[in-house]
Amino acid sequence: MSDKRENYISWDEYFMGVAMLSGMRSKDPSTQVGCCIVSPENKILSMGYNGLPRGCSDDEFPWAREGEDPLETKYVYTVHSELNAILNYSGGSLAGSKLYVSLFPCNECCKAIIQSGIVEVIFDSDKYADEPSTIASKKMMDAAGVRYYQYHRSNRQITIRV
Numbered sequence: 001m002s003d004k005r006e007n008y009i010s011w012d013e014y015f016m017g018v019a020m021l022s023g024m025r026s027k028d029p030s031t032q033v034g035c036c037i038v039s040p041e042n043k044i045l046s047m048g049y050n051g052l053p054r055g056c057s058d059d060e061f062p063w064a065r066e067g068e069d070p071l072e073t074k075y076v077y078t079v080h081s082e083l084n085a086i087l088n089y090s091g092g093s094l095a096g097s098k099l100y101v102s103l104f105p106c107n108e109c110c111k112a113i114i115q116s117g118i119v120e121v122i123f124d125s126d127k128y129a130d131e132p133s134t135i136a137s138k139k140m141m142d143a144a145g146v147r148y149y150q151y152h153r154s155n156r157q158i159t160i161r162v
């Protein structure tokens, strides 16, 4: 008879949990996004979160959502979690991999997802579903054959004391 533990976390809980943990590194005061890219053999290949490009100080560049001048907002500077995860990968090809992300990818990240050969996107929040950027993403993924589905929250509370 096996004495295997029964209450272990599922693959989806594990990878979405890693994506969410990664998002906790973000300095964005309003939306923290995390991403985790996984091989077909369920090995973690890369992670990322939304932040500024290397060399651009978190303390000097703006984090504002609005401003008279777009140059005073975060939007023109931040690298999205998905693009960071793709760019952070140094192991060669991402073809055939899955991408877990805490917020549905925008159209720009979607282009990078498709072009890097990622075949499946598992997202948590879809809070910008009505924005043209999200609608365009879904249109491109449908055309390119990239599958996407919303993560089904188990509501398991995972506590880590660090």
Ligand SMILES: Nc1ccn([C@H]2C[C@H](O)[C@@H](COP(=O)(O)O)O2)c(=O)n1
Binding pocket: 028, 030, 031, 032, 033, 049, 050, 051, 065, 074, 078, 079, 080, 081, 082, 103, 104, 105, 106, 109
């Ligand atoms: N899939 C996404 C969508 C957005 N982001 C980043 C870009 C910004 O830093 C933030 C969104 O800010 P908000 O407009 O909600 O204040 O999230 C991303 O990394 N991935």
Ligand SMILES: [Zn+2]
Binding pocket: 080, 081, 082, 083, 105, 106, 107, 108, 109, 110
């Ligand atoms: Zn994006």
